[in-house]
Amino acid sequence: MAKNHVITTINGEPVEYLCETSQTLLDVLRDELGLTGSKEGCASGDCGACSVTIDGRLVCSCLVMGAEANGKSITTIEGMADGEKLHPLQQKFLEQAALQCGICTPGMLIAAKSLLERNPDPTETEVRYWLAGNLCRCTGYDKIIRTVMDVAAEMRSA
Ligand code: FES
Ligand code: FES
Numbered sequence: 001m002a003k004n005h006v007i008t009t010i011n012g013e014p015v016e017y018l019c020e021t022s023q024t025l026l027d028v029l030r031d032e033l034g035l036t037g038s039k040e041g042c043a044s045g046d047c048g049a050c051s052v053t054i055d056g057r058l059v060c061s062c063l064v065m066g067a068e069a070n071g072k073s074i075t076t077i078e079g080m081a082d083g084e085k086l087h088p089l090q091q092k093f094l095e096q097a098a099l100q101c102g103i104c105t106p107g108m109l110i111a112a113k114s115l116l117e118r119n120p121d122p123t124e125t126e127v128r129y130w131l132a133g134n135l136c137r138c139t140g141y142d143k144i145i146r147t148v149m150d151v152a153a154e155m156r157s158a
Pocket of ligand 1: 062
């Protein structure tokens with residue numbers, strides 16, 4: 001069967017790829033483009049490990065077909081740092097050890113960044129609700145929530 005020709009933007013760079021109609025965006029990112037930062041935890045929209053943004057909207061890339069990315073702008077975890085400079089969320093996750101095995105971390109970071117772009121001054125409850133779609137099997141939620149709150153405060157005072 002003919003593959004789909006997709007023209008898109010990923011992390012600010014123009015990207016073209018061919019994909020099967022059955023391939024999800026997560027499959028394409030990981031298997032075709034080598035962007036393995038987005039993780040597959042469930043492949044059913046339950047864990048958030050595959051979170052990316054499409055045209056600024058937070059989505060599970062396992063629930064989006066690769067062909068649907070045509071003409072869209074996608075941001076993955078690989079686009080979060082500014083060259084060698086980590087995003088404040090990435091830096092603080094490291095400093096405050098807000099990760100254990102790290103499988104959920106890319107999705108947590110993408111989701112947290114998306115929250116802070118919309119709401120720079122979230123309450124703890126708002127952070128918890130926003131990240132409710134991101135599961136951490138290592139159950140390090142308290143450190144994650146505290147770190148996102150700390151980064152929000154730091155970014156507001158910067
Ligand atoms: S892999 Fe997409 S939500 Fe779990
Ligand atoms: S750090 Fe292991 S799943 Fe979250």
